[in-house]
Amino acid sequence: MNSDEKSFHMTPDEFRRYGHAVVDWIADYHARIESFSVLSQVKPGQIRASLPEDPPAQGETFDAILKDVEQLILPGVTHWQSPNFFAYFPCNASGPGILGDLLSSGLGVQGMLWSTSPACTELETHVMDWLVSMLGLPEKFLSSSSGGGVIQDTASSAALCALLAGRERATHGSSNKKGATGRLVAYVSTQTHSSLEKAAMISGIGTDNLRQIGVDDNFAMRPEALARQIKSDLRAGLTPCFVCTTIGTTSSNAMDPVAEIGKICRQHNLWLHVDAAMSGTAMLCPEFRHLQSGVELADSYNFNPHKWMFTNFDCNCFWVADRKALIQTLSILPEYLRNQATESGAVIDYRDWHIQLGRRFRSLKLWFVIRHYGVEGLQHHIREHVRLAQEFAEWVRNDDRFELAAPAPLNLVCFRHKAGDAANQTIMDRLNRSGDLFLTHTKLNGKLTLRLCVGQTNTKKRHVERAWQRIQEEAGKIGK
């Protein structure tokens, strides 16, 4: 055998055999997922200590690798796909999502330009247009209008792109050229996701110039406080450029009044971004769309199908009303990327729509999910999750020891034991250590608050009932 023929690659037959084995492993994993502690109970360093210090000089068998997944890796997994996962925001996956992503890996295309795989660009544009109508978003976000949508990795990246576009609009493109000035101001609420603070750092705007506007009793941004702050900044000779409103804050699922804030943004020509990272999925159901009333005033909008829409991580959908503003902000065109399709202007090159240059074929999994479930199937499961959360909220309301800490408009319930922070911390720690379920906390009005978020693919009534039963059990031990 000459060296050209020698090969260490997995053969096609091996790929079939091991591929089937991994598919079966995943199916089995989901079948036994309730047998694991939801939150991994390993100690820091425990997983690394089980791994060999040096990389293998020679290749190993696939069976050996899969065995190590089971024995070495699995104990260190926190089971996000467990129906008993109620922490943070969900990150729900599904069969069609996983298989769409597998196909993307198998095709292995890199869609930085239209020409580097036209289907990668066009399917994405198409599915993003579908979602505009599926979520009741304004037509200006359609690619056939002035806008358009793009799949990003996360809401953090989308928010950064929105902030950059707002920065460039306010400075007529000069920040890109001359640098940011430290005189630009952006606005969020005290409840806005931390990614906006990060975006203010990254973009050269600076956290000193990120105004955290106060919220009302429901943790929603107060429009009059925003208007006052903008005027004050203008008087100080600063340049307001951007407002981020949230449909469903991470902390408590608060709904900012987009319509009122939007009017203020139009008045002062500020870029209005709407972050609906988890709750955007609820807009599949017309009965929840009142929560995003005013969205027609937005310059950009994003939600994460990888949170609540059965599409495995990562998949963020980001729309802008004016695609030129976004493209002008992020466009670069070196010689080695020039090509006839780009020069013709007849195509979208998504590399100009986000931070990265390279991109995988992420629309496949989203397309698989939408086609497998249909709008009807997606609506059904979202409504079920909301119904289960509402039932849970009702149980909390009817238990004297507990109180709701915020409105629960959709699938997140913020609640606490009335005995105070220490009691709530103890309840949460004991529950999470038990492995029976996993929930996390926030602070609202300075008080430690438990959060129960219903959104995992296979969470059913019995899981929520059991969670409440376990919470009551732990509450029963408080003060004893």
Next chain:
Amino acid sequence: MNSDEKSFHMTPDEFRRYGHAVVDWIADYHARIESFSVLSQVKPGQIRASLPEDPPAQGETFDAILKDVEQLILPGVTHWQSPNFFAYFPCNASGPGILGDLLSSGLGVQGMLWSTSPACTELETHVMDWLVSMLGLPEKFLSSSSGGGVIQDTASSAALCALLAGRERATHGSSNKKGATGRLVAYVSTQTHSSLEKAAMISGIGTDNLRQIGVDDNFAMRPEALARQIKSDLRAGLTPCFVCTTIGTTSSNAMDPVAEIGKICRQHNLWLHVDAAMSGTAMLCPEFRHLQSGVELADSYNFNPHKWMFTNFDCNCFWVADRKALIQTLSILPEYLRNQATESGAVIDYRDWHIQLGRRFRSLKLWFVIRHYGVEGLQHHIREHVRLAQEFAEWVRNDDRFELAAPAPLNLVCFRHKAGDAANQTIMDRLNRSGDLFLTHTKLNGKLTLRLCVGQTNTKKRHVERAWQRIQEEAGKIGK
């Protein structure tokens, strides 16, 4: 059936059946990949025109979806995994990489914090430490030292993080707080990847403050020109903060003299980033490591296993010598992400190492690849690719009609027909339209130059021979 039991989810049995079908589809796809036109020949809009205008109200069968992949999507695919793909940089995939990524999708964990899946963090740290020794990188990049590695999506994001860390170091953290000043200066060469221009825009430094230093006859940055420019900027009262050197530029695979540039950076306390996006993989072979001589002076380094190391997109490896500098630049900690492990300081929370908050379990595919091939297997295939490219370069040298346009240190050959730009454009357009192979161009010294990059997983001698034969055929038609 009550509504809690109604389900639109794919059943476990369906997942097994369709999962096997997708695995088989991928195996078949790779078996017949040479039968397709490498560059998709569809017209703009053609794929979208074949898709239904509205999303499906009801779910569809998986068979129908897979049939559409074959009939509607495949014609719009440019076949990056074809052994006849010689364009851009490769984006090579492999069986173990694809299956590792499938497992990541199936586990569906989100590793933003150590606690949200300890194995996701610890396997990543471990594999990144392995790669430090595998690539002959300095020990300061080890997690057991002052540094550490993180998997990012792309080299663009990694370069942005490096630039931000350099920005903060030069301004003692004040850019994050007060905003960028427009007085910061960063340095690249005229040949540096366009992502650095984008990073200068995003970071608020501004392209006016990005100095493109001139290159020598081999397209490598000229250290004395860099030193001169830094001094001139210092005299002008500006604040130099960052230099990006490249091990293997995108345009021509030029190698910047890292050692000499590193000394200048140390003298002026500038952050030195080394971008080895494709060519970093060659450092698996000790005989190529002289090309990154001086890397011990780097503050950060990155390469893309998703380019040339058989790990499907996306997978960028990014190291820093001083992890505190990176973390201080990107850290945010809202209440809802607080947890005991984080507070203890005993763990890594990778959300502070990149732009995004959320992250998938990307180290699995990298671990699968390293274990399947072993260092030996990886070295074998990299050496083969380099050998094939060197043979091709020799054929070009021996053909009077052609000339090499730049040195070919590894797997990229830049060459051109001596008849000028129009002839080269014609040769390239005809080759790419024929579907037999796909190659792209650049401009070097103002002249249109063809690039042939050997790096696809299954590219063998016969594919490179056939490429040269087809190039010669098209060259034979020039001027006729």
